Every structure is written in structure tokens, then in C-alpha cells.
Amino acid sequence: MPGRTDAITAHARVLGADAEVLAECAARLRRLAVRLRAHDAAPPWLYRTLNDHVTACVVASADLADASGRLDEYAGTAIHDGTTQ
Amino acid sequence: MTADQDPEPAARVLREAARELAEVATTLREVSRHATAAATDGAVHGSLRRAPAAGARAQRAVLRAVTDRRGLGYSMAGGPVGALGSKLGGMARMRSLAVRMMTTSLRLRIAAVCLDNPELVTDPLLARLHEAVAAEREMDAVRALCTLIRNRGTARTLSAIAPIFGEFLALRALLDRNPLNDRTAWLIASGEAAASADPITGLSNRAIAALDVGEGAARRTASDPGEAARLGAHGSLLDFLTNIRVVGPTGRALVQTVTGPDGTRRHVVQVPGMRIGHPDLESPADLLGAFSSTLMDSAPFSRALAKAIEDYGVPPGEDVALIGHSAGGGAVMNLAQDPRFCARHPVTHVVAIGSPIDFKRPVSPHTWVASITNQHDLIPSLDGQGAGSCFDLHPDWYVVDYTDPAHVFPACHGIDHYTANIVEDLPEVRARLEEQLRPFQGPVVRSQLYRLYDREPGATTTSVVTTTGGTVRLPLRCLEGNALTAYFTADPAAVARLPGEHGRAVRVGGRALVALHAFENRGTPLGDYGEAHLGVVVADPNGSRPSRLWRELLPSGEHRGLGTCFLRSVLTTDRAHAVAAEVWGHSASVGRVRVAGGDRPVSMTVADTDGTVLTLAGSLGRRLPFVHRDLVVYSWSDGIPQRSHIQERGRRWVHPSPGMRLTIGSSGHPLARWLDALGLDGARPVLCLVAPARSSLRSPAVPLPAH
Structure with a gap:
């Protein structure tokens, strides 16, 4: 079933790249929070909300990286088992 | 009064931050689509037998990624499963990180507008509304809006919230339980495209806009x-x-x-x-x-x-x-x-x-x-x-x-x-x-x-036209009469093979719709006469877009594109024949037309000097009241399509399962030959319309401009 394992590998690659994208999003939001923290016009709720978003992006990045790794492992095992059977 | 070409730096800073957050939210939605695709791909499930332990771990990890409340949130998106999951999540108020991020962006946009319009914050009623929406307290928001309208009136309330109206509706739509308005809320918040639906109900604006038909x-x-x-x-x-x-x-x-x-x-x-x-x-x-x-x-x-x-x-x-x-x-x-x-x-x-x-x-x-x-x-x-x-x-x-x-x-x-x-x-x-x-x-x-x-207007005033059968005043008024129309389905290829021009036949379930009309007219300027027409239901000959049947049924006859192209006609008097041929451009001949019964059972007989052309007889079956629609009639003259319409008054019934049968007679009349060519000898109509007592008004034919 090389088609299936190729698809799983492709998902793993995309989710791995997305994990990095979310890490960049977290960094971007952190910079935004720092920039706005010192600004008078920023609403009082903003800083805490942005921090929550940063945390969520970090967690999501980790989740995606884990999912990517698991899918890679899954594809590798499926290929290996397919060839040895 | 200020022109917002150079807004206050503070408002600009907030708008810039809102834009950044909207960009991140859009990225998050894209990531959610990828993760949902991985979670729902059959390939991932398909290899479980080969590596059950690794497969289960991978599936758990992917599912966690699209449902982790601390991470992406409930973020099913994209594809049929993702779309359904997203709607169900919206109804259960399970939010994704992308939606939470976008609501922050919208709240910042509102905060930016408030800097330019301080009354939005200082006015206690407006502030109450704003806070209730932002805090997802839907009932409080409704109460605040009602209080505003009661105290200030609708006009002043709308004026007051106008600067934040789009953001207000988008925020509410993203946070409410209605999954139908989420897409339009996202479009407003992300600035990707025009709002495609009403942000409150989710009713598609495009569906409403699509009712606006006409060549202009x-x-x-x-x-x-x-x-x-x-x-x-x-x-x-x-x-x-x-x-x-x-x-x-x-x-x-x-x-x-x-x-x-x-x-x-x-x-x-x-x-x-x-x-x-x-x-x-x-x-x-x-x-x-x-x-x-x-x-x-x-x-x-x-x-x-x-x-x-x-x-x-x-x-x-x-x-x-x-x-x-x-x-x-x-x-x-x-x-x-x-x-x-x-x-x-x-x-x-x-x-x-x-x-x-x-x-x-x-x-x-x-x-x-x-x-x-x-x-x-x-x-x-x-x-x-x-x-x-x-x-x-x-x-x-x-x-x-x-x-x-x-x-x-x-x-x-x-x-x-x-x-x-x-x-x-x-x-x-x-x-x-x-x-x-x-x-x-x-x-x-x-x-x-x-x-x-919307469309080429028809003549709205009366006119007198001279024909070989004498003069006639148009529109042609019929004070009383009755009508029977039977619709058949036919092979579109057979319709296309019929001689002459008849436009683009409308298909229903891959079949063309053929109509047999029989009218008995009394008290007309032409005297009493009968008429029978074989026609094909066609789309607007000038329509630039494919006809949508449901949309075309809505406007009145004068503004509708969908109509029937009369292919062959039989009129019972020489004068009526002259008018049909010379005023409306129909291929017509003189013969006999009779609609008998008036209720059920009923029969339609058309004959000429050569013998019987057709007989349609049998039971009409169950009937339902029918919303009255005008009939749009097309004909071709020198290659130019002409349109007229017949306005009718009087009760009309639709018979959805008629038990009638069409029999082609022995006459060599073209109408009989064409019915035979369409394979309709012995056919049962799929639908019949009956007007036992009607009056009518038929407009002159208007040539449609070349398209």
C-alpha cells in the first residue's frame, strides 16, 4: 500500500511545517503584546488575551509537532510491516 | 467633523494590531484545515491493520491536535467532515483558536472606532451593548439593544452603532450558536470578500441577489x-x-x-x-x-x-x-x-x-x-x-x-x-x-x-394593429374562457431536431418539457374562438446565464425569462388565425379545438379538415390550488426572438398525477407529425394545469434585442 503510506507521510510533512508556522505565530503575537503593552490606547483586557493566544499557539505547535512525528512513525511502521509480510 | 484619511495614531495602532491578529487567525484556520484533513483521511485509517499500535497513536495525536482546548481548540475545518464538525462545534459553542483570535481582532477594531467616536464608550447604553456582545452574553446583548431602541428610537440607535455595525454583527455571528452565519462573519472579519450572507440569520445575500434577473x-x-x-x-x-x-x-x-x-x-x-x-x-x-x-x-x-x-x-x-x-x-x-x-x-x-x-x-x-x-x-x-x-x-x-x-x-x-x-x-x-x-x-x-x-419593457399602452383578418386592439383582452395545459417530457435530441428555431429547451431530469395548451376564449374583440398550441419550455433566449428554474418562476410574466416557445398552433377562426400569425408570429392554421368536461375527467380535441390531430383524454386525478403565474410566450420572426405574455385571472388547479393519455389522430397536420416525432403518441402528461373559468390579457410581441 505505498499510496496510503505516501499520503500519511505527506500529512506528517504538512503538520510538521504547520507546527513551525504556529511557533512563528506565537513569536509574532509575543512581539505584538510587547508593542501594545506600552501603548496608552490598548484596552485593559488586551495584554492578558494576547498572552492566552500566545500560550495556545505554543501548545498547538507542540500538538502538531507530536502528531507529525506520530504519523511519520506510523508510515514507517506500515511500510516496514508491509515489506516483511 | 473629521475625515478619516489620517486617523489618530492610537486608532491606527489598534487597527494595525487587529489586522495582524486577523492574519494570524487566517493562518490558524489554514492549519486547522490541514490537521482536519489528516484526521479524516481514509489513508490514515486504511493502514491500521498493518501497524495498529503506531496507527492508533498517530490517530490519537492528530485528533488531540484538532480538539485540544488549550491549543487549536475545537478546530475541525475544511472538507465535508470538517464543515459538518465546524457547524456542530459552533452550535455547541466549542470555539477554535482561530475564532477566538478573530474575535480579539474584531474587539480591537471596535476599540479603534471608539477612539474616533468616544460616545460609543461614554454612552452607558451603548457601552452595555458592547460589553454584552464581547462577553458572549447573548440575551444581555438583545436586552441592551432593545433598551437602546426603546430609549432612542430605531433611527438613532442605528446611527449610533453604525460605525461598528459590521464588527458588531460579525462578532455576534462568530460567538452565537447559529452555524449558518459563521462564514459571512469570517469574511467580514478577515476582509477576504464581500459579506455573502446576512450576519444575523445566515440567509444568503447571493440567493436574494440572484432573484434580480434581466438583461437590462x-x-x-x-x-x-x-x-x-x-x-x-x-x-x-x-x-x-x-x-x-x-x-x-x-x-x-x-x-x-x-x-x-x-x-x-x-x-x-x-x-x-x-x-x-x-x-x-x-x-x-x-x-x-x-x-x-x-x-x-x-x-x-x-x-x-x-x-x-x-x-x-x-x-x-x-x-x-x-x-x-x-x-x-x-x-x-x-x-x-x-x-x-x-x-x-x-x-x-x-x-x-x-x-x-x-x-x-x-x-x-x-x-x-x-x-x-x-x-x-x-x-x-x-x-x-x-x-x-x-x-x-x-x-x-x-x-x-x-x-x-x-x-x-x-x-x-x-x-x-x-x-x-x-x-x-x-x-x-x-x-x-x-x-x-x-x-x-x-x-x-x-x-x-x-x-x-430589468428587461426590455413591453408596450404599456393600447395600440391598434391592422392584420389581413382586420384590425385588433392590443393587448388582446378575453373576458371569459377556460384553459387546459398538459406538460410532457421528451427527448431533448428529438426537440432539437424539430424544424425552425425554438431557443434553449429547459431540461428537468435530463428531459425537455413539451407543453400542449388549449384555450377557449369568449368575449374577445376577435369574437369567440379556440386555440391550441404545441410548445417547448425554453429559457430566456437572451439569457447570458444558465436558467435556474426556481429563480425564473418567481417574477411576474413581464419580467421572467422562462417561457414557452409555441411551435405549431391551431386557431378556430380565420381572424384569430391572422392575428396569431401576423401579430405574434406563430406558425398557425385554422382548425377545431375543443376542451370538454371543464373539471374531471376532461378531454382536449384538436382537428382540421384532414381529420383528428390529437386527443388528450382521461382523468385529471388529484388537484391542488395553484399560485397564479402569467405565461411567457416566445416565437421567432426572421431569426429574431419575440416575447409576449399572457396575464390570466381566475382560479387555477394543478394536477400532479394526471391519468390522461395523448392519442395522435390520423390527420397529416404538422402538429400531429411533430408530436409523433417527439415520441408522444400514447404518452401520459407529467403535469396538467386547468383554469375552469378565466379571463386573460395578451400583450403584443416585443422583439428581443440581439445579444
């Missing part, structure tokens, strides 16, 4: 003496705005030619806004026209304007400026983004006042576009982008979004108010517009008013 038409019309005196004889910004005010929202437009300062002839099209009142299915500038001009790239309004300009005779290659107010602004922008129109007429300037045109794009990068909007005017934000927008959608346009808390909607939407603001309160805006429109300043050398229509 324009007729020259005279201004009344009072108007003529007030229409400008000189071309200038103020004159153009005054002209729009004089013409008013009456479904008309003005085309003028001016001689510019350099002696060059140029043309200015001036288009007022929506015609006041209910959709009238006649004017393209009605409520439906306003919707379709905002949401569609081409609509009857802009097509009617193009026809007015062609009729006016603007020479190809000469400069054209388009100036529109309200829905007129959307319509002129549609012209500016029509490649065919712009290839003939270079549109050098577009000035849209109080118009929702954020998602329009002129064809030519050389077209100078100005959009003038009042932040308290709700109409420009109907495409989803208002005062709080954080997206610079048109860096190359001249965009003025000014605020004046003294204005009350809908008064502030009027062309009078916009003109007063531009002329008296916004001198720098007036100066810029006048400078840009300088080539169009000069004496008006020609001026023509046009009345705009």
Missing part, C-alpha cells in the same frame, strides 16, 4: 420642466451631485456630454441610488438591484446603464466618468470592472458616494476611483467593511470615510447630506475631487435622461 434595458425619457431647469448646464462636481439629487432615486440615470477645458468632448454618467419602495421587478434600481449590484460583478442595473450609454451614442474611445450614489455607486463600479464595456469606453474616473464598493476592482489600473462614505451611514458597510475595517483594500483609491456624530441614519445616507458635507464641511475633499474631475469641467453640450429596466 434603458429608454430615453424626458425630464419634467421643473427638473430640466435644475439640471446643470455646466459640468462640475457640484453640478453632477446636484443632478443626481434632481433625478433622485426614481430608477433613472443621466448621461451628459461636456466640452472640457482643453476643448475635448467627454461624457459623464450620473446614477442615483435605490428606487424607494418594494422590489418592483421592473426597475433594476430597486432593493434587489441594490443587493445584486453590491454582491455580483454584473447585474441588471449595470447592464441597463451600459445600454443607456450605447443608446446615447458615446463614441468608442472617448473618456467617460461614472458618478454614482448608494446602489448607483455599486452599479457604476460594475461597469468599470466590465472588460467589454471598458474596451469600448475608457472609464477614467469613478466617484462612488455612500456606496458599498470595497470588493469591486476596475479593469483599468488607470481608472481613478474615489469612495466617499459617512461612518454613520450603514449602506456603505453592507459589503461587510465599514469604519472599523483594518484592511487597506485599495491603497490606490481616494477613500474618504468621515465621521459626524450629528448625523442620523437614514438621513445621512441621502445625496443632499453627502453634497452638503462635501461642499461645506470637507473642503479638502471637495478640492481633491474637483481637481481630479477638472477634465470634465465645462459646458454641457448634450444631456439625456434614461429610465432603466
Whole structure:
């Protein structure tokens, strides 16, 4: 079933790249929070909300990286088992 | 009053932050789509037998990624499963990180607008509404809105919340349980496209806009003496705005030619806004026209304007400026983004006042576009982008979004108010517009008013026509009679093989619809007579888009494209035959037509001197009352399609499962031969319509213009 394992590998690659994208999003939001923290016009709720978003992006990045790794492992095992059977 | 060309730095900072958050939210949604695709891909499940332990771990990890409340949240998105999951999540108020991020962006946009409009924060009722929406307290928000309306009235409430109306609706739509409005809320919040649905109910605006059908038409019309005196004889910004005010929202437009300062002839099209009142299915500038001009790239309004300009005779290659107010602004922008129109007429300037045109794009990068909007005017934000927008959608346009808390909607939407603001309160805006429109300043050398229509209008007055059978007054009135119509399905290829032109047959389930009409008419100017017609149900011969049956059934006959092309007709008197052939262009002959029974069972018999042409007999079966619709009739004369319609009055029944059968007689009449060619000998109709007692009015045939 090389088609299936190729698809799983492709998902793993995309989710791995997305994990990095979310890490960049977290960094971007952190910079935004720092920039706005010192600004008078920023609403009082903003800083805490942005921090929550940063945390969520970090967690999501980790989740995606884990999912990517698991899918890679899954594809590798499926290929290996397919060839040895 | 302030023009929002250089907003306060603080508001700009917040808008910039809102834009960044919207970008991150859009990225998060894309990531969610990828993760949902991995979670729902059959390939991932398909290899479980080979590696069950690793597969289960991978599936758990992917599922966690799309459901982790601390991470992406409940983030099913994309594909059929993702879309369903997303809707279910919305109903259960399980939010994704993308939605949470976008609501933060919207709250920042509202905060930015509040800096320019401090009354939004200082007014306790408005503040209560704002807080309730932001805190997802739906009932509190409804109560706050009701209190506002009770205390201030609807007009003042709408005026007060107008600057944040788009954000307010989008925020509410993202946070409520209704999954149908989530997409339009996202479009408003992300600035990706025009709002495609009502943000409250989720009812598709495009579905409403799609009801606005017609090829567009324009007729020259005279201004009344009072108007003529007030229409400008000189071309200038103020004159153009005054002209729009004089013409008013009456479904008309003005085309003028001016001689510019350099002696060059140029043309200015001036288009007022929506015609006041209910959709009238006649004017393209009605409520439906306003919707379709905002949401569609081409609509009857802009097509009617193009026809007015062609009729006016603007020479190809000469400069054209388009100036529109309200829905007129959307319509002129549609012209500016029509490649065919712009290839003939270079549109050098577009000035849209109080118009929702954020998602329009002129064809030519050389077209100078100005959009003038009042932040308290709700109409420009109907495409989803208002005062709080954080997206610079048109860096190359001249965009003025000014605020004046003294204005009350809908008064502030009027062309009078916009003109007063531009002329008296916004001198720098007036100066810029006048400078840009300088080539169009000069004496008006020609001026023509046009009345705009959805479709080519039929004759509305009576006329007397002479035929070989004598004179007849049109429209032709029948005081009483009865009618039976039977619809059959036939092979479209067989229909296409029939001789002569009959247009594009409408298909239902892959089959063409063939109609047999029999009318008995009494008390007509032609005397008593009967008529039978074999026809094919066809789409609008000039329709540029494929016909949608449901949409075409809605307008009245005069404005509908869907109709029946009469292929062969039998009339019972020489005079009626002459009128059918010479007035309506039918291939007709004289014979006998009889509708017997009147109720159930019933029979229709058509015969000529050669014998019986056809007999349709049997039980009509169950009946249901039928909403009365006019019949649109097409015929061809010298290759040009002609349209007329038959207005009917009287109770009508539909029989959805008739037990009748058609028998073709021994006559060699073409009607019999064609029924045979269609394979209808012995066929049962799929539907019958019966009008046991009716009166009717048939309009003259109007040639449709070449398309």
C-alpha cells in the first residue's frame, strides 16, 4: 500500500511545517503584546488575551509537532510491516 | 467633523494590531484545515491493520491536535467532515483558536472606532451593548439593544452603532450558536470578500441577489420642466451631485456630454441610488438591484446603464466618468470592472458616494476611483467593511470615510447630506475631487435622461394593429374562457431536431418539457374562438446565464425569462388565425379545438379538415390550488426572438398525477407529425394545469434585442 503510506507521510510533512508556522505565530503575537503593552490606547483586557493566544499557539505547535512525528512513525511502521509480510 | 484619511495614531495602532491578529487567525484556520484533513483521511485509517499500535497513536495525536482546548481548540475545518464538525462545534459553542483570535481582532477594531467616536464608550447604553456582545452574553446583548431602541428610537440607535455595525454583527455571528452565519462573519472579519450572507440569520445575500434577473434595458425619457431647469448646464462636481439629487432615486440615470477645458468632448454618467419602495421587478434600481449590484460583478442595473450609454451614442474611445450614489455607486463600479464595456469606453474616473464598493476592482489600473462614505451611514458597510475595517483594500483609491456624530441614519445616507458635507464641511475633499474631475469641467453640450429596466419593457399602452383578418386592439383582452395545459417530457435530441428555431429547451431530469395548451376564449374583440398550441419550455433566449428554474418562476410574466416557445398552433377562426400569425408570429392554421368536461375527467380535441390531430383524454386525478403565474410566450420572426405574455385571472388547479393519455389522430397536420416525432403518441402528461373559468390579457410581441 505505498499510496496510503505516501499520503500519511505527506500529512506528517504538512503538520510538521504547520507546527513551525504556529511557533512563528506565537513569536509574532509575543512581539505584538510587547508593542501594545506600552501603548496608552490598548484596552485593559488586551495584554492578558494576547498572552492566552500566545500560550495556545505554543501548545498547538507542540500538538502538531507530536502528531507529525506520530504519523511519520506510523508510515514507517506500515511500510516496514508491509515489506516483511 | 473629521475625515478619516489620517486617523489618530492610537486608532491606527489598534487597527494595525487587529489586522495582524486577523492574519494570524487566517493562518490558524489554514492549519486547522490541514490537521482536519489528516484526521479524516481514509489513508490514515486504511493502514491500521498493518501497524495498529503506531496507527492508533498517530490517530490519537492528530485528533488531540484538532480538539485540544488549550491549543487549536475545537478546530475541525475544511472538507465535508470538517464543515459538518465546524457547524456542530459552533452550535455547541466549542470555539477554535482561530475564532477566538478573530474575535480579539474584531474587539480591537471596535476599540479603534471608539477612539474616533468616544460616545460609543461614554454612552452607558451603548457601552452595555458592547460589553454584552464581547462577553458572549447573548440575551444581555438583545436586552441592551432593545433598551437602546426603546430609549432612542430605531433611527438613532442605528446611527449610533453604525460605525461598528459590521464588527458588531460579525462578532455576534462568530460567538452565537447559529452555524449558518459563521462564514459571512469570517469574511467580514478577515476582509477576504464581500459579506455573502446576512450576519444575523445566515440567509444568503447571493440567493436574494440572484432573484434580480434581466438583461437590462434603458429608454430615453424626458425630464419634467421643473427638473430640466435644475439640471446643470455646466459640468462640475457640484453640478453632477446636484443632478443626481434632481433625478433622485426614481430608477433613472443621466448621461451628459461636456466640452472640457482643453476643448475635448467627454461624457459623464450620473446614477442615483435605490428606487424607494418594494422590489418592483421592473426597475433594476430597486432593493434587489441594490443587493445584486453590491454582491455580483454584473447585474441588471449595470447592464441597463451600459445600454443607456450605447443608446446615447458615446463614441468608442472617448473618456467617460461614472458618478454614482448608494446602489448607483455599486452599479457604476460594475461597469468599470466590465472588460467589454471598458474596451469600448475608457472609464477614467469613478466617484462612488455612500456606496458599498470595497470588493469591486476596475479593469483599468488607470481608472481613478474615489469612495466617499459617512461612518454613520450603514449602506456603505453592507459589503461587510465599514469604519472599523483594518484592511487597506485599495491603497490606490481616494477613500474618504468621515465621521459626524450629528448625523442620523437614514438621513445621512441621502445625496443632499453627502453634497452638503462635501461642499461645506470637507473642503479638502471637495478640492481633491474637483481637481481630479477638472477634465470634465465645462459646458454641457448634450444631456439625456434614461429610465432603466430589468428587461426590455413591453408596450404599456393600447395600440391598434391592422392584420389581413382586420384590425385588433392590443393587448388582446378575453373576458371569459377556460384553459387546459398538459406538460410532457421528451427527448431533448428529438426537440432539437424539430424544424425552425425554438431557443434553449429547459431540461428537468435530463428531459425537455413539451407543453400542449388549449384555450377557449369568449368575449374577445376577435369574437369567440379556440386555440391550441404545441410548445417547448425554453429559457430566456437572451439569457447570458444558465436558467435556474426556481429563480425564473418567481417574477411576474413581464419580467421572467422562462417561457414557452409555441411551435405549431391551431386557431378556430380565420381572424384569430391572422392575428396569431401576423401579430405574434406563430406558425398557425385554422382548425377545431375543443376542451370538454371543464373539471374531471376532461378531454382536449384538436382537428382540421384532414381529420383528428390529437386527443388528450382521461382523468385529471388529484388537484391542488395553484399560485397564479402569467405565461411567457416566445416565437421567432426572421431569426429574431419575440416575447409576449399572457396575464390570466381566475382560479387555477394543478394536477400532479394526471391519468390522461395523448392519442395522435390520423390527420397529416404538422402538429400531429411533430408530436409523433417527439415520441408522444400514447404518452401520459407529467403535469396538467386547468383554469375552469378565466379571463386573460395578451400583450403584443416585443422583439428581443440581439445579444
